[in-house]
Amino acid sequence: MKEVRDFLCKQAEGDLLPWRHQAFAATHFGLSIGQVERLALEAGLLPSRYQRNRNMLTVAQQLRIFCGHVAVIGCGGLGGYVIEQLARLGVGRITAVDPDVFEEHNLNRQLYSSLAMLGQPKVEAARKRVAEINPAVTVIAHKCAYSKTNSGDILQDVDVVVDALDNIAVRLDLADTSAELNAPLVHGAIGGWYGQVSTQFPGENTLRKIYSRAVNAKGVESGLGNPSFTPAVIASLEVAEVCKILIGQGKTLNNRKIHINLFDMEMIELQY
């Protein structure tokens, strides 16, 4: 590996590693793009794609993000945007879970849906897209519905869990299992012009408090549906929470929930 590190240091421009050298190193030394990325970051080199991150994230923090494993449960409206942003951020491993294929009614909001993708599995679309935009990122795709019975396999070795589900009962199962596995959970939910975000760390019981009245109910989304912009807003807030958890800095939404009303442009903080 010293040989690879020496090569990367020699090819670097300042402390930036251009893509062509990262790709060449992978081929030349028989490594994956991700393995080269890790070696570069460990050597204090920043792959050039992240250069606009550098005034807010150090190379050491970029390495922590690369070493992170994030599970995104649900690859629809929220999940598509979450996966896109995690991949561009440079999260090294993303587990993507969804049982569905794209249908026509997804086209108004789901990032990876397109006419060509109708009938194709959502997790497969996510895997292909991430390979196109950031091949250093490994996507572990599960084309199945998340449930208590498969949660152990899906959430193995996960550092952060992202709730991008559309179902309150399954969300609560996910929150319970995340707590049992000692993994922080970033919660997001949407309905029409409205959405909410919260983060539950192990030992907290925030999701059970948020949904204390309505374990099996549907929210405002059942009447309002969801437009193109609300999932993008809430997904972005969820990814900001994931980023802070992975680098261990910043103030997260634990024991708090932000309620977002895009119709009246209000953000309200609720304490739990």
Add this chain to the structure above:
Amino acid sequence: MKVTVKLFATFRIGRFGEMTKEYQPGTTVGDVLNELNLPPDEIGATLINHRHVEEDQQLQDGDTLSIFPLVGGG
């Protein structure tokens, strides 16, 4: 006693955004939900002065009760 009730998101439709009115001492959060005809399975959160409370919580003079609908889509 005077209590300010704030409604959020879809609960504003056909009702109000914010209203301050007199309530009898001992009035609970659940009493206000009933008065406003807000179905229990549509309630997402009830807060007094920004803190999460349950329906049996009694209101005090000067409280602000905020009521949010359930949001669960993805």
